[in-house]
Amino acid sequence: MRKIINKTTRPLRVHLSQGRVLHLGARKEGQISGNDVDRKSVQEMIKAGEIELIDDGGRGAGGAAADEAGHENTQGHHHGTQPYRRGDR
Secondary structure, three states: OEEEEEOOOOOOEEEEEHHOOOEEEOOOOEEEEEHOOOOOOHHHHHHHHHHHHHEOOOOOOOOOHHHHHHHHHHOOOOOOOOOOOOOOO
């Protein structure tokens, strides 16, 4: 599996093999198989700068900026710094 990052501020649709489509939100990451990397549609998006391909072992060009962002790129519920309050307030 290879990781791709949407470098644009708009959602993208990446057409993959077997009729599958990866819907990738703005500045979000996704995973595609090694076979899908060679597809013409994926290569065109990489050349246009819309997506960035990251190998399994390392970061692609410009990948340091994603590391500096910390957990901003993660999905799901983020816990606040305040403890959960119960009872009378």
